[in-house]
Amino acid sequence: MICIYRSISGSNPALQKLDSIEPGCWINMVSPSEQEILLVSKKSDVPVEFLKAALDEEETSRIDIEDNNILFIVDIPFTEMEENSLTYDTYPLGIIHTEKIVITICLKSSKILNDFIDGNIRSFYTFKRSRFILQMLYRVSSYFLVSLRQIDKKSVMIQKKLHKSMSNKVLMQLLSLQNSLVYFSTSLKANEITLEKMVKLDIMQKYEEDKDVLEDVIIENKQAIEMTSIYSNILTVTMDACANVISNNLNLVMKLLASVTIVMSIPDIFSGIFGMNVTGLPWSSAPSGPGFTVVMASIGVSILIATIFLNRKNMF
Structure with a gap:
């Protein structure tokens, strides 16, 4: 699926949906077909490899530059339903900075990008490409923090069931949360390396405000890494206690x-x-x-x- 948007300048900026690619627009691609990838590649002069990179679930966070095109791949959090329970995972999001447009591509529809589409984010413009990308990255770090808080609350709820549980169900739920934290930790550390590389790119720090946003993104990402480490340690102790409680019961x-x-x-x-x-x-x-x-x-x-x-x- 391909959607094309462009910001309308004014006191209350909004997104306008377009039928064709224009300078300053944002192309959002969600699980695109081969024909859609070839079409966007031809219209935007972006290598096909750039567009396909984020469609690999195992793709790691990185930066790739070719001619005037810059590819940023970062891992973003996702929640999924599995056996009537929420599970957490990460998927790569590709962001391509070109001379005229910004392209995002992902395997699934992300709430992070939907916040921009639905108007939940203020003061962003698609034609301010570097700033727009930094704002996306800030939302990525923020959503990691939101997911981590959800994991913490869920683990607390599971712990309350320990005193009367004698099954492996509680252990499996905690194990699922711990696996999610492992995925988050790996993704956040990979994102940290990518963000550090972005500091060296002049195009991402043209203006003083862009530098401030990039610093905020790095700080948020480091905070998410610390929270992941803390919650992971807590869950490890909790799982040991859970096993002891089940054995004692x-x-x-x-x-x-x-x-x-x-x-x-x-x-x-x-x-x-x-x-x-x-x-x-x-x-x-x-x-x-x-x-x-x-x-x-x-x-x-x-x-x-x-x-x-x-x-x-x-x-x-």
Whole structure:
């Protein structure tokens, strides 16, 4: 899918959707077809390799320059539904700076770019290409921070279930969050290297305000890296505690079952003794009498004594 936008100058700047490529426009490509890639490449004089680079899920963050075209690839966060639960992952976003236009390309529709399209971001202009790209990168870092806070809240909710959980479901949920943090950490560190390289590009720092925005982007990215490290350590400790809690809960159940087994074995002992086909047992030869009552009373007293004893030993 290809959408072309251009900012309308004025006191309240807005985006105008175009039918053709014009100088100062922004081309947003979401999972484009081969024909769409060739069309944009021909109209914008951008190498096809630049347009296809971000369509590889395994592509790492980097900067590539060819003629007057600059390709920036950064990893951006995504949330997905998996087994009725939110999971977090990263995908590459390609941003191409040309002499006249800006091109973005990604495998999926991103909320980061949709914020610009929907007018949730103020004071941005598509024809101010360097500033526009820096504003995108700032939103990328901001959304990493938002996703990290969501992961932290979700981990807290899962921890509240620990005291009554004896299944692996909680562990798997925490493991999924920890995997997400690993993806985030790898992507953020790769983005950090790309941002440091951008500092050396004169085209990205033409104006003093651009320098300030780039510094803010670098600061936000470093903050996201620190938060990722902190949350990852917390989750590691939480997973260990979770495993211990599950093991402890299982031990409590096994202890209870063992105590119940001991108590329930007492009637078997008495019935086994008095059920033996031997002579000499009490009341074995009496035609009638209190034998059955005495045996049942003995069983009841023995069960009561065993229960009291085990309860004092915290076996129940």
